[in-house]
Amino acid sequence: MSRTTGKWNVWSITFLALLVIGLVYSVISSPLTFLIPIVVLGGIFLLYKYPPAFLRGYHSQQGRTQVKQSRAAAPKSKVNKPRSKTVPFRVIEGGKEDDDLPKYH
Template identity: 75%
Template sequence: MPSRWNAWTIGLLALLAIGLVYSVILSPSSFIIPIVVLGGIYLLYKYPPSFLRGYGGSRQGRPQVKPGRAAAAAKSKSAKPRSKTVPFRVIEGGKDDDDDLPKYH
């Protein structure tokens, strides 16, 4: 048990469990309907029908690329760098130092 569980937490959880059991005994249909609905949503999420998949048919994952073109494209991209790396430059600002000591004493 976690160290944060004290007598109040255990008492509250016990009352919650008793209330749930009592509610299920009193009217089981109030728990069967949400369980069926949530189960249906889970099944549709886990195994969606073909019209809900979005990318059509049995094709899954990324589309296949021919090896000849992919290798040539990879070589041409790796030979040319995207941009030249330039070190950072400091641009001198024009702000006066009014926050420091005044110019006259």
């Protein structure tokens, strides 16, 4: 008995076929059950993609003034800033030596 490692085997094709048949039958028998969730999800998507002005957050930044640095002043601030000193790592010796525990876990 060999199992195929491919993505599509007999069971997945059967499952998908029954799923499609069930969905088509549901849409034909009662289309309103699929229309309501589609409208709700579509409305949520539209609100997410194109939010109204009161949800965008423009009112929170009206009182703040934004100051942009000129391009000539920006490199000078980086040049004047001293670089931090690189310190090599140190090994701190531990004081506990236990012979009961193995050295490598």
